[in-house]
Amino acid sequence: MIPITMIPRSEVQKIEKPGWVLVFGRRKTGKTYMLRHMVRHENYFFVTRGGLILEHEEQLLYPVFEERIKNLLLKDITVVVDEFQRLPEKFLDLLHYHSPDSRAKLILVGSSFSVARKLMERRSPLLGIVRPVKVGLIRPVDLIRGLFKLGISPELLLRIAPYIRDPWIMRFVNPGKFRRSDVIEAIRFNVPALIGEVFSEEDRVLTDRYELIIRALSLGNSTPGEVAGYISGFIERGLRSQDVKSYLANLLRMGIASRTQLAGRKRYLYSIESPLIDLFYYLDTKLGYYEIDVPMEELENLASVKEGTYFERFVVDLIASLYGARVQRSLDPEIDGILVKKGRIVAAIEVKMGDIAREEIIKFLERAPKEGEKIVVAREGPSLEGVSLLTHRDILSMAMNFEQRF
Known part of the structure; x- marks a missing residue:
């Protein structure tokens, strides 16, 4: 078993920026764990499927929760409401009404992309009030x-x-x-x-x-x-x-x-x-x-x-994130990855789990686009002019030394 606390999440930096936040993503991507253990907060509410609201050992009905939220929003604290979409719709109107006077940072969490989309629609009470942060697979x-x-x-x-x-x-x-x-x-x-x-x-x-x-x-x-x-x-x-x-x-x-x-x-x-x-x-x-x-x-x-x-x-995907580029692919000729930045090809990538031979690298160069760097990733391989050979250890070193900016 891998301790999940060992895996950092870049999304934390986005969530902790000023302002109210909507954290969304499909189920089982680690949203709840990240917010409970990696994001500083004073109050954490979880809404059950039956509409009961849990905070620590307490079980709250909605009217009690509503009064508590009103008071908490006036304080300089961080409040998390997990699975907020299970609350009555009037909860969003309540947040809209109290948002101008709020001193608190509010984090709403939902396991549904449709909920996120509705909150960003033109008639949503929270349009322009919450900032969406998507949580997907670990980066x-x-x-x-x-x-x-x-x-x-x-x-x-x-x-x-x-x-x-x-x-x-x-x-x-x-x-x-x-x-x-x-x-x-x-x-x-x-x-x-x-x-x-x-x-x-x-x-x-x-x-x-x-x-x-x-x-x-x-x-x-x-x-x-x-x-x-x-x-x-x-x-x-x-x-x-x-x-x-x-x-x-x-x-x-x-x-x-x-x-x-x-x-x-x-x-x-x-x-x-x-x-x-x-x-x-x-x-x-x-x-x-x-x-x-x-x-x-x-x-x-x-x-x-x-x-x-x-x-x-x-x-x-890892190299693309290090380069700050988008991934494209080519089927004919076959290229494992083409990295594009501002509409320009910055690199073409050939990936091998094991070793790579000189002949394979030459074939890659023949079918790769002329523009951009030529990157070959393999366990071991020969050095060729015009090719950046990255071993598996090199890839890890690049990731460990990378500074991500948001």
């Missing part, structure tokens, strides 16, 4: 800085890091003795429950179509056309790629899917954002392991197919 730089303290090898650290970006897995894995089987066992029943909760929080139903789209993404179908083609084999009336785009847009808003722009084009490649969610659906689609007991050796062999993709994506 690569934060993760490296936390795991580095464990003293494990750079190769192992970068191998396990993609899984641990979803913080709930930390209680199920031992980084020093990492076993892929621990991850496979943990996601078997936790991921379906998580997806169900995400859809419930967004007031959406996990229909067969959504389920098929998620499975299609896990199998590597990355364009709306490919996803539509996969789904057409399972439903009577097939979907057009345009129809699929609306479903993908919802999955993006819910924090389930992500997208990367194709280099030089206004098209995107879609994938499942969390490696844990992706791996569950991949294994279940291939072997049906949610309902059927499959030998662990068979599951591990199949899971290993995905590990290189997770490693590649994590390393590219």
